[in-house]
Amino acid sequence: MKFKNLKKNLKVRIVTGFFQRIISQMIVPFISVYLASFYGATIAGFLTIIIIITGILSSFLGGYVSDNKGRRPVILIAEFTSFLALLLMALFNSPWIINPIITYILFLVSNALTFFSKPALDAMVIDITTPKERKYVFSINYWSINLSISIAAIIGSIFYQNYFFEVLVSCSIGTLVIFIVFLLFIKESKPDIILKPINENSPTNNFIRDYQKIIMNPIFLKFFIASVLMLGIESQLMYYISVRLTEDFPTTKLFHQWSLSGLEVYSFLRFENTIGVVVLALCFKSVLRNYSDKSKFYVGIVLFTLGFSILGFSNSFWILVISMFVLTFGEIIYIPIKQAILSILVVDNHRTKYMAVYGLHQRFGMIIASLTLTISPFLNPYFISFIMIIMGIGSVFFYRSVINEKETKQLLEKIS
Numbered sequence: 001m002k003f004k005n006l007k008k009n010l011k012v013r014i015v016t017g018f019f020q021r022i023i024s025q026m027i028v029p030f031i032s033v034y035l036a037s038f039y040g041a042t043i044a045g046f047l048t049i050i051i052i053i054t055g056i057l058s059s060f061l062g063g064y065v066s067d068n069k070g071r072r073p074v075i076l077i078a079e080f081t082s083f084l085a086l087l088l089m090a091l092f093n094s095p096w097i098i099n100p101i102i103t104y105i106l107f108l109v110s111n112a113l114t115f116f117s118k119p120a121l122d123a124m125v126i127d128i129t130t131p132k133e134r135k136y137v138f139s140i141n142y143w144s145i146n147l148s149i150s151i152a153a154i155i156g157s158i159f160y161q162n163y164f165f166e167v168l169v170s171c172s173i174g175t176l177v178i179f180i181v182f183l184l185f186i187k188e189s190k191p192d193i194i195l196k197p198i199n200e201n202s203p204t205n206n207f208i209r210d211y212q213k214i215i216m217n218p219i220f221l222k223f224f225i226a227s228v229l230m231l232g233i234e235s236q237l238m239y240y241i242s243v244r245l246t247e248d249f250p251t252t253k254l255f256h257q258w259s260l261s262g263l264e265v266y267s268f269l270r271f272e273n274t275i276g277v278v279v280l281a282l283c284f285k286s287v288l289r290n291y292s293d294k295s296k297f298y299v300g301i302v303l304f305t306l307g308f309s310i311l312g313f314s315n316s317f318w319i320l321v322i323s324m325f326v327l328t329f330g331e332i333i334y335i336p337i338k339q340a341i342l343s344i345l346v347v348d349n350h351r352t353k354y355m356a357v358y359g360l361h362q363r364f365g366m367i368i369a370s371l372t373l374t375i376s377p378f379l380n381p382y383f384i385s386f387i388m389i390i391m392g393i394g395s396v397f398f399y400r401s402v403i404n405e406k407e408t409k410q411l412l413e414k415i416s
Helices: 008-025 028-039 041-069 071-091 100-127 131-159 164-185 203-215 218-237 240-248 262-283 293-311 317-345 348-358 360-378 381-403 406-415
Strands: 252-254 258-260
Touching: 008 100, 008 131, 008 164, 028 041, 028 100, 041 071, 041 100, 041 203, 041 348, 041 360, 071 100, 071 164, 100 131, 100 348, 131 164, 131 262, 131 317, 203 348, 218 240, 218 262, 218 293, 218 317, 218 348, 218 360, 218 381, 240 262, 240 360, 240 381, 258 262, 262 317, 293 317, 293 381, 317 381, 348 360, 360 381
Parallel strands: none
Antiparallel strands: 252 258
16 A cells, blocks of 8 residues: 555545644643743643643543534634634734733633644544554654654754744644645545434534443453553553653763763654654664554554563663663554554544544543652652553454454455
8 A cells, every 4th residue: 555545635634634743743742831930830731731621621522513514624724713812822922922822711712622623634534534544644654753753853943942932933824834734635525424313403412411321332442541551551651751860860981982861861762762663664664564453453552562661760871772672663553553443443434522532541541640650759660660661461362353244354454
């Protein structure tokens, strides 16, 4: 399968998604720094929580609207309004005027719109791909996510502090271009399924009923729990592992010449992971094709868990580097297959609502990681690594239960 053979909608979605993530990552990671510089860390943390909550609520709303009104209108409205919000953010951070309160409100709107359209964008990929195409598409998409984040991190770190106005202007122009591309080339992909709401005059009841059905779906719930456990392991890199290395890692001489602090080692490991995903996905693509999806999936989870558990306690630079390589290899193996499994679990006429609920696994995973960081001063690093291993085993248990369901098993066999 080749990129040029994909449908136009899909090629546009992958390419625009690459640039959307660059735009997002040039701003989002620095907003908390921006707010803290004006209001202090405590208030900035509170304001960030509001951003997260509005994102979750707008995601649910976007999923409901998209399943009822279509993907295209949700995407176009969100993209154009986000362009206006970014343009106004630039105005209120210009050489002529700086207003952090209005900037925060505008970012809140822009972030909510991003989450509002995300379930529709995710569902569109499933709408316009066959089961066999999805593994390839998810692999390409995952590769592009890591590459775009790398580019955005470099650009953002260079230009944020002294050129925030220029960054916002560039992001607003980029968002406008993406809107025009969507307007000209994206077609509606919502399946032609007639929805028959039980309460014609009560959208709120329909909204609650639809999401309740999704949450009560036992197969999807098990998949969701497994995904939360894996994200809980992955998020340790930003929480517990980053703090552990910064505080506990002894300054090390590399090749008897360069001194590396714990923070520098952590930054190097993040860089290794991001670049590793891009390189390994290209290098091992043909080799991995010779193994079954089920085998690759479980091996990937084991390698991913093992690598992170070692990062949880080791203070050897080279062991940390090797562990990061191992978990990165596991990551590129299991994640595209996980996404393919997700695509066959979602019900056609509720795809965007499913994607909205699934998106919560990131939030719950981050909560697990933050709780681990909170209790880490009272626990031995080896015990925390043991907790990660237990989480990895738990995820295998839940994923295995999902895969062994008769319907899921049959669909997976068809796309293997």
